[in-house]
Amino acid sequence: MILAPWREPLQRAIHLSRSIPYSRYIQLATVSKEGKPANRTVVFRGFLPNTNIIQIVTDTRSQKFSHLQHQSWAEICWYFSKTRQQFRFFGKVILVTAEYEDSKLIKARQTSWQALSDSGKEQFFWPTPGDLLTSNQPNPKINLKDINPPANFCLLLFNSEKVDFLALKGNPQKRYLYFLNSNNTWLTQQINP
Numbered sequence: 001m002i003l004a005p006w007r008e009p010l011q012r013a014i015h016l017s018r019s020i021p022y023s024r025y026i027q028l029a030t031v032s033k034e035g036k037p038a039n040r041t042v043v044f045r046g047f048l049p050n051t052n053i054i055q056i057v058t059d060t061r062s063q064k065f066s067h068l069q070h071q072s073w074a075e076i077c078w079y080f081s082k083t084r085q086q087f088r089f090f091g092k093v094i095l096v097t098a099e100y101e102d103s104k105l106i107k108a109r110q111t112s113w114q115a116l117s118d119s120g121k122e123q124f125f126w127p128t129p130g131d132l133l134t135s136n137q138p139n140p141k142i143n144l145k146d147i148n149p150p151a152n153f154c155l156l157l158f159n160s161e162k163v164d165f166l167a168l169k170g171n172p173q174k175r176y177l178y179f180l181n182s183n184n185t186w187l188t189q190q191i192n193p
């Protein structure tokens with residue numbers, strides 16, 4: 001696997017921000033069936049091993065899941081307040097659910113489930129996100145020790161095709177565009193901030 005050139009500045013920003021828990025919160029934007037944008041915070045769950053693919057976990061009952069089923073193009077925005085750097089990732093998303101036909105990715109889905117804290121796991125047994133709150137919700141039977149994720153657990157794999165990196169520190173500010181060319185090779189251009 002060839003590490004994309006944007007991985008180095010990103011890794012540095014992650015490292016310098018390691019004591020700040022919220023530095024792993026990223027914004028994921030999707031497009032609805034009606035062509036409207038939708039944006040929300042999610043947690044960066046590292047890279048799929050030996051790839052440049054960003055991992056996120058989500059619920060198949062959420063709106064973002066249906067948006068991504070319809071339109072797999074999405075954007076991630078990630079700002080590091082400590083280093084004053086913004087990374088914007090443009091790419092396509094693969095939705096890995098229980099039915100996915102690739103044993104490696106099914107294994108990655110299981111691994112990401114096992115890596116969740118108990119409270120992170122419990123959320124997948126909560127009532128349907130976005131539905132009206134009702135007072136007498138039955139208490140679901142859950143077994144957090146089960147190694148298999150529930151059916152509504154989805155590993156979302158974000159495969160970048162373009163990355164826009166803006167560094168505010170310094171005068172002048174710096175901005176780089178990383179993109180895949182037709183040979184699937186990453187190229188880097190410095191552009192005006």
Ligand SMILES: Cc1cc2nc3c(=O)[nH]c(=O)nc-3n(C[C@H](O)[C@H](O)[C@H](O)COP(=O)(O)O)c2cc1C
Pocket residue numbers: 025038039040041042043044056057058059062063064065129130
């Ligand atoms: C700090 C923070 C972290 C979050 N992490 C996740 C996450 O990793 N996955 C997720 O699906 N939702 C996460 N959420 C909730 C989403 O922001 C959102 O409210 C929820 O997923 C429903 O979004 P949707 O209806 O647009 O799909 C997080 C929210 C916050 C504030």
